[in-house]
Amino acid sequence: MIDFRYHVVSIVAVFLALTVGLVIGSSYLSKVAYDELNNQLSSLRGQNQALHGTQSELDNQVRDRDSLIAALGPDAVAGKLAGHSVAVVMLPGADGSSGDALAALLGKAGAQVTGEVTLKSALLDPGQATKLAATGAKLPAAERGGEQLPSPSPSATAGTPAPVVAMADIAGAVVHRIPANSSGIGEQKITDQASQDVLTAYSNAGFVDVKAAGVASADLVVVLAPPAPSSGSAGNDAADALYLGFLKDLTGGGRSLGAVLAGPASSAASPGLLAAALKDSWVSKNVSTADTADQPSGRIITVFALAEAAGGKTGHYGLTGTADGPLPDLH
Structure with a gap:
């Protein structure tokens, strides 16, 4: 007959065997898992290094391409804006820096660059509205247009918000080619001095920066848009409305021969300003657009679009796939 001690020893032996088996088995499996994970890590590290190499090669190709385009740019645009x-x-x-580079290329195209005007964010600051209105109110009527314009400037409208008034004033100072009057006698322009007075007033008040080239009168204008707001952020509808109104002031009523709104690739997609311009029925018909303008290729596109605008045509060009094509046909 099997006694109780035998049962205890048997049970202890079984549990001891299980424990030993678990220890040996887990050690073996741990090594297998470790080896497998180490192999996967080595494989991913190799793939990562390969991708970094590919990215570096592509970056070099893009840099060389941009250098080549930049070198060929002056020859490509020569005489287009003479x-x-x-x-x-x-x-x-x-x-x-994109504005400076574009101004240089416009010069190579034969244009006389009248200056670079940088609008400051203070123009949109509600806290600066009183100061902005006071600055505009100090401008003499003749400098805002008055009898020199065939019709009153939009900025002269009573009750118009200060930023709208200021942007209309700046538009009239930047490009002030006025069409022939009702008698058909020539082309009228407000004086360069009046234009400079407007820009100086807003510059001294801290609303614009001006790099003037000695002559104020321009018959064409390029407006450089900022990048689109970062992903996930809402667009600024109030700012877009103000900028689109500014484009209308620049081109409406024959004030200029034409305008191009240029910007980086991001601005061509919503909520970017170029995308907003394309959605506006009036602006899209009267103002050309050019994307990737922060790159040498985009600056060339901008010059070609401006040359087409000088001939009375409007188009939307660039490399983002949201445009009419890369370049207008100027032949």
């Missing part, structure tokens, strides 16, 4: 004067306006947040 006989024209062009103003460059940068909206708040636009890249100043």
Whole structure:
């Protein structure tokens, strides 16, 4: 007969065997799992290094391509804007270096660049509205237009918000080619001095920065848009409405021969300003657009679009796939 001690020893032996088996088994499996994870890590590290190498190669190719395009740019645009004067306006947040590079290329295209005007964010600051209105109110009627314009400037309308008044004043100072009067006698312009007085007033008040080139009168204008708001953030409808109104002031009533709204690729997609311009029925028909303007290729596109605008045509160009095509046909 099997006694109780035998049962106890048997049970202890079984549990001891299970424990030993678990220890040995887990050690083996841990090594297998470790080896597998180590192999996967080595594989991912190799893939990551390969991708970094590919990215570096592509970055070098893009840099070399941009260098080539930049070198060929002056020859590509030579003479396209001969006989024209062009103003460059940068909206708040636009890249100043892109404006400088574009102004240089416009000169290579034969244009006389009248200056670069940078609009400051203070124009949109509600806390600056009183100061902005006071600045506009000090301008003489003749400098705002008065009898020199064939019809009153939009800025003269009573009750108009101060930013709208200011932007209309700046538009009239930047490009002030006025069509022939009702008698058909020539082309009228407000004086360069009056234009400079307007820009100086808003500059001294801290609302604009001006790089003047000695002559104020321009018959064409390029407006540089800022990048689109970051992903997930809402667009600024009030700012967009003000900027679109500014474009209308620049081109409406024949004040200029034409205008191009140019900006980085991000601005061509909502909530970017170029995308907003394309959605506005009046602006899209009367103001050309050019995306990727922060790149050498985009600056060339901008010059071609401006040359087309000088001929009375409007189009939307660039490399984002949201445009009519990369370039207008100027032949």
